[in-house]
Amino acid sequence: AGQIGEITRISVWWSLQPVFGIFVGWSFGDRFTLTELMGIAVLVVAAFVASLHANKKVVLFSPAVLFMMLATFLFSMYAAILHVVTQDISFFNAFIWTTLAKVVFAGCFFLSAKFRAEHKREFRSIDKYTIFAVTFVFFFAEAGMLFNHWALSLAQSALVFSMEASQAVFVFLFALLLTRYKSNILNEKFDRKNVLLKIIAVVCMVGGVLLLAFG
DSSP: OTTTSOHHHHHHHGGGHHHHHHHHHHHTTOOOOHHHHHHHHHHHHHHHHHTEEEETTEEEEOTHHHHHHHHHHHHHHHHHHHHHHTTTSOHHHHHHHHHHHHHHHHHHGGGOHHHHHHHHHHHHHOOHHHHHHHHHHHHHHHHHHHHHHHHHTTSOHHHHHHHHTTHHHHHHHHHHHHHHHOTTTSOOOOSHHHHHHHHHHHHHHHHHHHHHHOO
């Protein structure tokens, strides 16, 4: 999704996680209030608006949202199971085991000869700045995952992921700043119509998060 979509829209689509989280959570015995359900409905509206592209006089639907629907469904499964597991073990132990599992899972790709050849070809072209960026991203992502595990040990997965939707605000601001000074870094559309769609999506997302936070 990150390769074919705009990061400002993708960050809003993460708000689909609590939607799937409700259905997964119900199977684990979780229950939600009417206000929380209303908040999640608003988040669905935010995700839909974020999927729209204003192209001249036509509004187009981004295919990247389909990948994000699959991604958020899988994340909701992980979160619901992790919430149950962390009732019996510490969130820190859960974080260690999930991190080790990711290493093993990533290593499985090297069983493919096609992947090994592609990896070797791309690795030769990587410069030191790319290596620094990947390392930088890894440490910040893992730090975020640690706090995510902690939150999931304290609250239902749908509610935790709904609060994650607030990242869309920060992503929108960072993308706007980068595009203004380095327009070639991100492939973002910041013309008037598309900015309006993004702002509506972000506002809906914030509204949904507030309903969940105070529900």
